Amino acid sequence: MKKRKLADIAYARSGDKGDGSNVGVWAKTPADYELLRAVLTPERVKEHFAAICKGEVIRYEAPNLLALNFILRDSLGGGGSESLKTDAQGKTHGLGMLEMPIPEA
Secondary structure, X not given: OOEEEHHHOEEEEEEEEOOEEEEEEEEOOXXXXXXXXXXXXXXXXXXXXXXXXXXXXXXXXXXXHOEEEEEEOOOOOOOHHHOOOOOOOOOOHHHHHHOOEEEOO
């Protein structure tokens, strides 16, 4: 199966939520949104972020925005001022999500 990066069909933005990060992913088209819904399961996202996400991954759908929102619990090493991580606010997690390989349609 041929692969491409999620960045080919989506945009992302991320930030912190306590010691977890919040990653929003927006599809470029309605057809791409349906692919996102099928491919970006909480399990797949947790696997993609296995090195940093130690807790649960929760997915919320916003079909009117062609978007999915993920909460990656326990991914910031305590968050903000508690963490020794370089990115304690999870600002790079959106870019990390866009690197995920996905199947070509």
